[in-house]
Amino acid sequence: MNKTARDAREAVADIQDGAAIMVGGFGLCGVPEDLVNALRERGVRNLTIISNNAGVDGVGLGIVLQNRQIRKMISTYVGENHTFEKMLLAGEVEVELVPQGTFSERIRAGGAGIGAFFTPTGYGTLVAEGKEMREFNGRMHVLEHGLTADFAFVKAWKGDKWGNLVYRKTARNFNPVMATAARVTIAEVEELVDVGALEPDTVHTPAIYVQRIFQASPYEKRIERRTVRARTHQS
Secondary structure: OOOEOOOHHHHOOOOOOOOEEEEOOEOOEOOOHHHHHHHHHHOOOOEEEEOOOOOEOOEOOHHHHHOOOEEEEEEOOOOOOHHHHHHHHOOOOEEEEOOHHHHHHHHHHHHHOOOEEEEOOOOOOHHHOOOOEEEEOOEEEEEEEOOOEEEEEEEEEEEEOOOOEEOOHHHHOOHHHHHOOEEEEEEEEEEEEOOOOOOHHHOOEOHHHOOEEEEOOOOOOOOOOOOOOOOOOOO
16 A cells, blocks of 8 residues: 655645644644645645644744635744734734643544543633533543644654654654544655565554655754854953
């Protein structure tokens, strides 16, 4: 069963206006850049994007925001993207901000077929407004619903032609859980190998969750926020 696509453009060719898409990555780490670029080129609109954050200006999901393709963001963090912040304050994009742990669990629940769950996170804050509350063991909990999507864009270190995936270090972030929670999961990999080349015990995402896979183009190592120590003068 060969699930390989020629490139990112071919992999996103059937995405239509109004789609809900999960996009892996944390900051600029583990972001499926080729798929995000292809989504911008495709030009589809009114998208709901489920992603931890929206990249930074001009990089990652930032380019899709700038192109006014996103109707709604479900995410945990806005801070590093000035375009996102301006659009939010101007009412140009709908945003559902979710505590990061709750965000992860909502996706995990969606992938596991769990419709909703109770969590104490967010009780007594704006996050809980309009939601069902229930007490468990003397502590109040908030009802949160599982998240699913039409498509999931994930990035892996290695993958085989069946779609088995291995992630590397921090790039593992949201990618594995998102791969389970979409109708169609599309994976871009740094190295595409033949079936049998991956050690089974190292596979993080089994092929059953992946519908399309392709060899990504070379990546540029980016730094989200550069912090340097002041130079000290020596006498």
